[in-house]
Amino acid sequence: MATVVTAHADPHHLGGLGAAAEHAGPASKRIVTGYGFWIFLLSDIVMFSCFFASYAVLSGQTAGGPKASELFDLRSVAAETGCLLLSSFTCGLATIAADVREKTLYQLAMALTCALGLAFLSLEAREFASLVARGAGPTRSAFLTAFFSLVGCHGLHVSAGALWLLTMMAQVTAKGFRADIQRRIMCFALFWHALDIIWVALFSVVYLLGAGQ
Amino acid sequence: MGFALIWHIWWMVAAGAIGAFATFVVFAWRDHDEYVIPAAEVARIDQVNRAERRALMSGAV
Numbered sequence: 001m002a003t004v005v006t007a008h009a010d011p012h013h014l015g016g017l018g019a020a021a022e023h024a025g026p027a028s029k030r031i032v033t034g035y036g037f038w039i040f041l042l043s044d045i046v047m048f049s050c051f052f053a054s055y056a057v058l059s060g061q062t063a064g065g066p067k068a069s070e071l072f073d074l075r076s077v078a079a080e081t082g083c084l085l086l087s088s089f090t091c092g093l094a095t096i097a098a099d100v101r102e103k104t105l106y107q108l109a110m111a112l113t114c115a116l117g118l119a120f121l122s123l124e125a126r127e128f129a130s131l132v133a134r135g136a137g138p139t140r141s142a143f144l145t146a147f148f149s150l151v152g153c154h155g156l157h158v159s160a161g162a163l164w165l166l167t168m169m170a171q172v173t174a175k176g177f178r179a180d181i182q183r184r185i186m187c188f189a190l191f192w193h194a195l196d197i198i199w200v201a202l203f204s205v206v207y208l209l210g211a212g213q
Numbered sequence: 214m215g216f217a218l219i220w221h222i223w224w225m226v227a228a229g230a231i232g233a234f235a236t237f238v239v240f241a242w243r244d245h246d247e248y249v250i251p252a253a254e255v256a257r258i259d260q261v262n263r264a265e266r267r268a269l270m271s272g273a274v
Contacts, residue, residue, distance in 0.1 A: 163234060167241060180246070 030183055037187045041194045044157075048198055051153055052205060055146040059210065063141035068210030071136055073127065077207045080123045081199065084158075087116035088196040095189045101177045110169045113192070117162045124155050147206065154202055157195050164188055 026032070059068065094109035128148070131137065138148035168188050171181050214229025216222075240246075 167238060171241060174242070184241070 029179070030186070033183045034186060034190070037190055041190060044194070045198070048150075048153070051146075051150040052201070055150045055206065058142040058146040059213070061142035063143075065141040065144065066134075066136050067213055068143070068147075068206075069213050071131060071134075072207050072210055074207060074211055076123055076127055077203065080120050080127075081203055083116045083120040083123065084196055084199050087113045087120070088193055090116065091189055091192045095185065098172075098177060098182060098185045103172065103177075106172060107169060110165060114162055114165050114169075117158055117165070121155060121158055121162070124151070128152075151202065151206065154195065154198055157198075161188075161192055161195060164191070 027035075090109045090112040094106050094113060097103075097106035097109055131144075136144055138145050165188065168181075168185055171184065175181055214226055214233065217225035217229055
């Protein structure tokens with residue numbers, strides 16, 4: 001008789017998954033939002049992988065123009081990398097501050113993140129300007145077109161991220177740590193860290209491999 | 214904005230970028246961004262709809 005009762009209580013034979021069976025109904029909004037934002041991030045990464053693939057194919061096609069090893073200033077790139085990695089750290093601090101609802105620490109960490117992001121962008125802009133000034137603009141060769149598209153696409157993402165960051169600082173000032181604001185802070189942090197991951201790949205594939213060519 | 218970028222219409226690029234950001238901010242500042250339709254209300258609307266369709270069908274035959 002006991003087995004019959006069990007069969008009715010466990011129609012999908014979940015057996016040991018009792019905990020999972022208890023979580024009936026939709027997941028919390030935080031989970032759903034995070035999941036949706038991950039899908040967006042993955043689509044972004046798919047786009048970046050296309051740019052990476054075209055760069056990998058075209059990196060040798062210099063059309064008689066300058067090669068990667070003649071163009072890149074690895075010291076400036078190292079400074080850019082330092083800025084971006086540090087900004088990821090301060091972004092993590094801002095997330096922790098938002099979790100414990102420390103407004104001052106949150107604003108301070110976000111301001112630092114923004115400053116480091118802008119420092120990265122200005123270094124990148126200087127690098128691009130010096131390349132164009134040396135006659136190595138995006139129209140010089142297929143290699144340089146692929147380079148400017150890939151690195152510029154990442155730079156545009158960081159610029160949009162900086163705008164989003166400033167909006168999130170204003171939102172916390174105007175509305176406080178409301179549940180929906182907290183979810184947006186989480187999405188922003190995911191975006192910012194994803195950009196960092198893409199930069200690490202970019203740094204390795206474009207600059208380090210390029211310096212060896 | 215994409216159209217403007219392709220054809221190098223820079224004033225339109227600026228207008229598009231500012232417009233996109235303004236829209237983003239307006240949507241971000243809403244305090245009620247969703248509403249719930251109770252199941253009873255959905256059932257009522259569905260009942261009315263079905264009743265009207267039935268009336269239409271019986272009239273046509």
